[in-house]
Amino acid sequence: MERWALISGLKGDLELYEQIQRDLQATRGVNTLFVLGDVISPERNCDALWDRLQNPKRGDLRPNCIYGWWEEQLLAETGFRGDRKADALRLNHGEEVVDALLRAVDPAHLRWLVSLQFGFVELDCGLIHGSSADIGDELTPETSPLILIDRLTRLDVNRLFTARSAQQFRLELTGGGIDSHVKALGGEHKQQQPVPKRSVIGIGAGAHYTIYDAGSDRVDFLKAGAKAVANGRGFG
Amino acid sequence: MSHAVISCLHANLAATEAVLADIDRQGIEHITCLGDLVGYGPQPNEVVELIRQRQIPTCQGCWDEDIIDGLNSCECSYPSQLAERRGHRAHQWTDAQLSEENKAFLASLPMTVRRERLLFVHGSPNSQHEYLLPDMDAFAALERVESSGANTLFCGHTHMPYVRELSGGSIRVKVKQAGEEAASERKLELPMRRIVNAGSVGEPRHGSTEATYVIHHEDSDEIEIREVAYDIERTCRAIVDGGLPEVFAWRLSHGFEYAERADDASHVCER
Amino acid sequence: MAQTWLISGPPGCGKTTWMLNTLKNHQGQRGYLRLPGISTTGLEQADDGAIDQTYLQDQITDLIDLSNTDQAPNDQEQQLNLIELTQFEPPSSSALEGVDSSVIQQLEALGLRLDRALHFGRDDDLPKDDTLEFSRLEAWSMPLERCVWDPNSLSSFWFELVNGAYGDVYRAKALMNLPDGRAFFCNWMVSQGGSQFLPLESVAPPDGRPKRCSMLSVQGKALDGGGIQATIADCLLSDEVLELHQEPQRQQAELTQAL
Ligand SMILES: [Zn+2]
Ligand SMILES: [Zn+2]
Numbered sequence: 001m002e003r004w005a006l007i008s009g010l011k012g013d014l015e016l017y018e019q020i021q022r023d024l025q026a027t028r029g030v031n032t033l034f035v036l037g038d039v040i041s042p043e044r045n046c047d048a049l050w051d052r053l054q055n056p057k058r059g060d061l062r063p064n065c066i067y068g069w070w071e072e073q074l075l076a077e078t079g080f081r082g083d084r085k086a087d088a089l090r091l092n093h094g095e096e097v098v099d100a101l102l103r104a105v106d107p108a109h110l111r112w113l114v115s116l117q118f119g120f121v122e123l124d125c126g127l128i129h130g131s132s133a134d135i136g137d138e139l140t141p142e143t144s145p146l147i148l149i150d151r152l153t154r155l156d157v158n159r160l161f162t163a164r165s166a167q168q169f170r171l172e173l174t175g176g177g178i179d180s181h182v183k184a185l186g187g188e189h190k191q192q193q194p195v196p197k198r199s200v201i202g203i204g205a206g207a208h209y210t211i212y213d214a215g216s217d218r219v220d221f222l223k224a225g226a227k228a229v230a231n232g233r234g235f236g
Numbered sequence: 237m238s239h240a241v242i243s244c245l246h247a248n249l250a251a252t253e254a255v256l257a258d259i260d261r262q263g264i265e266h267i268t269c270l271g272d273l274v275g276y277g278p279q280p281n282e283v284v285e286l287i288r289q290r291q292i293p294t295c296q297g298c299w300d301e302d303i304i305d306g307l308n309s310c311e312c313s314y315p316s317q318l319a320e321r322r323g324h325r326a327h328q329w330t331d332a333q334l335s336e337e338n339k340a341f342l343a344s345l346p347m348t349v350r351r352e353r354l355l356f357v358h359g360s361p362n363s364q365h366e367y368l369l370p371d372m373d374a375f376a377a378l379e380r381v382e383s384s385g386a387n388t389l390f391c392g393h394t395h396m397p398y399v400r401e402l403s404g405g406s407i408r409v410k411v412k413q414a415g416e417e418a419a420s421e422r423k424l425e426l427p428m429r430r431i432v433n434a435g436s437v438g439e440p441r442h443g444s445t446e447a448t449y450v451i452h453h454e455d456s457d458e459i460e461i462r463e464v465a466y467d468i469e470r471t472c473r474a475i476v477d478g479g480l481p482e483v484f485a486w487r488l489s490h491g492f493e494y495a496e497r498a499d500d501a502s503h504v505c506e507r
Numbered sequence: 508m509a510q511t512w513l514i515s516g517p518p519g520c521g522k523t524t525w526m527l528n529t530l531k532n533h534q535g536q537r538g539y540l541r542l543p544g545i546s547t548t549g550l551e552q553a554d555d556g557a558i559d560q561t562y563l564q565d566q567i568t569d570l571i572d573l574s575n576t577d578q579a580p581n582d583q584e585q586q587l588n589l590i591e592l593t594q595f596e597p598p599s600s601s602a603l604e605g606v607d608s609s610v611i612q613q614l615e616a617l618g619l620r621l622d623r624a625l626h627f628g629r630d631d632d633l634p635k636d637d638t639l640e641f642s643r644l645e646a647w648s649m650p651l652e653r654c655v656w657d658p659n660s661l662s663s664f665w666f667e668l669v670n671g672a673y674g675d676v677y678r679a680k681a682l683m684n685l686p687d688g689r690a691f692f693c694n695w696m697v698s699q700g701g702s703q704f705l706p707l708e709s710v711a712p713p714d715g716r717p718k719r720c721s722m723l724s725v726q727g728k729a730l731d732g733g734g735i736q737a738t739i740a741d742c743l744l745s746d747e748v749l750e751l752h753q754e755p756q757r758q759q760a761e762l763t764q765a766l
């Protein structure tokens with residue numbers, strides 16, 4: 001049965017990645033690794049981690065990567081998003097951080113970066129860095145459920161895994177509904193639409209990652225190097 | 237007081253004149269236009285000039301945007317190669333016809349017009365290219381109105397007029413966070429909101445060939461959808477005389493849109 | 508001894524469909540021949556023989572082509588030969604005496620002798636269709652060999668065609684290629700009020716343009732051939748786009764083979 005590990009926000013930290021790989025080897029049954037973006041950051045040189053993701057070592061669970069907010073900024077700044085530059089980054093962090101980001105990644109890696117997808121749809125799950133509305137969309141447990149339903153609807157998935165907020169949570173839509181009344185030239189139409197039984201899962205970032213068991217729909221929130229992993233039980 | 241909302245004139249002068257006459261006849265002074273003054277139809281300059289001369293507050297439509305910025309709508313908004321080629325041909329034709337002054341006017345149009353708790357947009361508050369169809373997911377539809385801080389959202393772009401009331405909504409959720417023992421539950425009561433689609437003056441596709449628009453009767457807060465007959469023959473002749481594809485005249489006179497469009501409201505173009 | 512029947516009728520009366528069913532239900536050998544139609548003043552024949560021939564041949568793989576005298580026998584025991592003839596006016600007299608002498612001669616040259624002659628709208632053995640009265644028909648056809656359609660464009664074009672965007676169409680039939688290798692027999696008659704889209708059994712391989720017969724044939728009034736042609740040009744796929752469709756098909760095929 002499908003058992004996934006979902007990580008994000010490694011920000012160039014190869015040691016952390018290696019620790020997570022060791023954890024996963026000690027965890028029974030995990031067969032797929034998804035890396036939901038923010039592999040890079042301006043904080044340190046990211047080439048070593050970048051290399052490792054493209055060329056996994058023997059024993060590594062092979063990573064399936066999508067791009068995240070930091071990658072999007074780099075792609076924009078290096079001309080892969082038309083006229084758009086890394087405006088969001090410049091605005092929030094200033095010019096030095098833009099420069100640091102450019103220095104953190106060898107331009108030779110850009111080709112691989114460009115080939116990455118915006119998201120995956122696996123089984124009935126959407127895996128995306130922010131949301132289908134925007135890569136920078138920060139979904140948290142406090143986000144209006146109306147917005148969460150919209151984001152689920154846009155991808156037409158039952159579970160949306162998101163990383164941008166860096167929080168680990170599972171929010172389930174459990175009930176409710178809405179009345180819709182449409183009047184057009186051809187007549188009127190009334191309808192009661194129930195809230196769909198869907199959920200949004202925040203997978204965390206950095207050392208905080210998530211294991212998802214598709215068969216039982218169980219979510220476990222983990223921390224790299226924590227003891228709980230070694231015995232394979234988690235604490236979700 | 238009453239207030240008329242028109243949309244999607246698409247360079248159809250006869251239809252625009254007929255609708256404005258219908259509004260005038262009822263003594264309605266306030267008109268708002270939701271864009272798409274040009275595109276596919278044969279009289280782009282005439283229609284833009286009429287709106288300018290009447291000083292009708294207007295937001296920018298998808299065609300108005302594309303004609304200034306160059307083709308912006310992604311290929312995925314056309315469901316077929318035929319529709320795409322026709323769309324591009326109409327774009328080039330319109331681009332060649334429009335005066336610089338009229339282009340500058342289209343470029344100056346705002347994305348949205350707001351009047352207290354009424355919001356006027358072309359497609360949706362997110363984009364001039366997004367379709368808000370009457371059968372779109374009710375929660376997603378409510379989200380569009382609610383996120384924009386409006387009570388009633390007026391839109392166009394689909395060329396099919398409707399009024400949709402979303403009421404009595406609520407959402408219950410259960411949240412489990414890392415490190416917390418128990419899940420917490422909460423319930424959100426949703427406000428009543430309304431989406432009004434003004435239909436299309438110049439390119440109706442609601443099943444008849446008549447021009448459509450809406451009137452907001454502000455005293456009763458009711459919306460009236462109006463259908464207005466106009467001289468289609470006149471527009472069809474102008475299509476053929478202007479050198480646009482003749483099949484456009486046939487489609488217009490049968491109530492079909494000039495080029496079919498993808499109807500997926502939730503479609504997100506990732507270009 | 509073989510049975511050889513002449514089936515005549517105006518275009519769009521249902522000859523091809525009736526013959527297909529009759530041949531499919533026949534146990535023995537089956538032969539088919541289409542004769543060039545008998546022209547009546549003011550009523551043009553559509554040049555669409557290859558469409559029926561290709562479609563029948565696709566549906567009945569062992570169908571004997573009677574125009575090819577050295578291809579196969581035409582006089583086996585239990586053999587049924589059907590000869591299709593487009594003819595607007597009913598023959599002057601019933602049965603074999605009414606058959607045009609030029610038809611008899613053409614058949615004799617192919618070694619065929621008629622046992623029966625049936626005309627749509629006259630003979631009760633054939634289904635009763637409200638065979639329309641028409642006084643002046645134009646025919647227009649366009650060869651489409653090696654052309655491949657964008658599927659959604661094809662449905663838009665067909666919709667416009669049969670709903671009168673290019674003149675008053677009474678009959679439209681075609682064989683059209685799609686990028687997935689399939690071909691469709693498209694058939695529309697004003698009297699039926701709907702279109703048939705029947706897939707051929709044979710599927711073209713995903714390397715380049717298909718080689719099978721493909722054409723459009725239209726009959727009606729005030730037909731706008733130029734308009735039809737202009738729209739078709741917007742519907743057909745370029746080499747580049749066709750390749751975009753075919754490349755994944757080739758990969759898929761390799762994958763399936765490997766498994
Ligand atoms: Zn429009
Ligand atoms: Zn529009």
